Amino acid sequence: MTTDVTIIGAGLGGLxxxxxxxxxGIPATVYEAEASPTARAQGGMLDIHDYNGQPALEAAGLLDEFRSLILEGRQAIRILDRDGTVLFDQPDDGTGGRPEVQRGELRQILLDxxxxxTVRWGRKVSSTRALGEGRHEVTFADGSTVVTSLLVGADGAWSRVRPLLSTATPEYTGRSIVETYLFDGDVRHPAAAKAVGGGSLFALAPGKGIQAHRERGSTLHTYVALTEPQDWFAAIDFTDPCAATARITQEFDGWAPELTALITDSDTGPVLRHLYALPIGHRWDRVPGVTLLGDAAHLAAPNGEGANLAMYDGAELGQALAAHPDDIEVALTEYEQAVFPRGTEAATEGTQLHELLFGDDTPHGLISAFIDDEQTP
Incomplete structure (x- = not known):
């Protein structure tokens, strides 16, 4: 290829x-809004799947580096009733296909x-526009511009590249999460650490739940899910951590103290994150010289697939461009014909997962799904 590839977004997919x-041997430049690799915490644990995330890393030649990051034992799963009773306990026997790593560490091996x-930091995109004949101009917040013959939007939910292809915008899913952290859990928060176990915890009720991961160094990272309109959360002052914590904890009145401690004993202030999704089946007509990957293409409510799909999209697009170095449009068409059904399938399965997690039959439907998965050869 004689055309440099311009990638917007230094997340896992773009990298x-x-x-x-x-x-x-194809040159690319990545433009990223963040000021540096360490400008922002990079989230928690990711389970990297053997059918999409790991093949992507293999295509990138980084499987050995990836394996060095795996946290042993973290594929364990526990489901607790709201009174703390263990309803399901699946240990990590080392044979699972979804090993867990820290997102930030995975991003770093890609950067390295x-x-x-390759990555230009502090380059926040303010707008993009078509110039004709497959060329596009990207304007940054500092007023500088770049013109490219191949533009890839890997810039997430609120992509500035997506409007070149689609009028779709993410919509609120009706559910939000509140994140908390307990550091050095085994020593400082032993009851909560015991409840979480060695990997992931689910404590669920219709419309709400407490989910937690055991991260590196016995950090307990919790995601408190609540199905409420955005106005409900707007009435809570998250600039007052104590008041916000107390209000969120009220929704779990009567739950076991080792579970509510994951909220009340947080070593950080609670962080609110609204969950958004693009319409299931989101697609666009082929526009010369531009495409999307990851959340920019098929944002869905969290379902364990987002990071994996973004990396797989990136690997598939890269391989398509390498296979058709003299015809970018053939490469982009081949890539998009695969990415549309892939994103639709994952979003559909994610909707079904959220029904298992927060529907009227929770947690029993989720337990049945795990048991069925264990019994499938």
């Missing part, structure tokens, strides 16, 4: 694309695998 292109200067 995987850049790395796969580099493996094939790229030539110096």
């Amino acid at each position: 995987t694309l850049a790395r796969v292109l580099h493996v094939h 695998s790229l030539p110096a200067g």
Whole structure:
């Protein structure tokens, strides 16, 4: 290819694309709004699946580096009743196909695998526009611009590249999460740490739940899910951590103290995150010189697939471009014909998962799903 690839967004998807292109000798530049690799915490644990995330890392030539990050035992799953009774306990026997790693550490191995200067930090996109003949101009917040013949939007839910292809915008799913952290859980929060176990915890009721991961260093990272309109959360002052914590905890009145401690004993202030999704089946007509990957293409409510799909999209796009170096449009068409059904399938399955997690039959429907999965050869 004689055309440099311009990638907007240095998340896992954009970096995987850049790395796969580099493996094939194709130059790329990644523009990222964040000021540096360490400007923001990079989230918690990710389970990297053997059918999409791991093949993407294999295409990137980074499987060995990935395996060095795996936290042993973290595939364990526990489901507790609201009174603390253990309803389901699946240990990690080392044979599962979804090993857990820290998102930030995974991002770092991707960054380290790229030539110096590939990622341009502090370049927040303010707008994009078509110039004709497959060329596009990207304008940054500092007023600078770049013109490219191949633009890839890997810039997440609120993509500035998506409007070149689609009028779709993310909509609120009706559910939000509140994040908390308990550090050094085994020593400082032993009851909560025991409840969480060695991997993931689910304590669920219709419309709400407490989910937690055991991260590196016995950090307990909790996601408190509540099905409420955005106005409900707007009435809570999250700038007052104590008041916000007390209000969220009220929704779990009567639950076991080792579960509510995951909220009340947080070593950080509670962080509110609304969940948004693009319409299931989101797609666009082929527009020369531009495409999307990851959440920019098929944002869905959290279902364990988002990061994996973004990396897989990046790897597939990179391989398509390498296979058709003389015809970008053939490569983009081939890639999009696969990405549309892939995103639709994942979003549909995610909707079904959220019904298992927060529907009227929770947690028993979720338990049945795990048991069925265990019994499937």
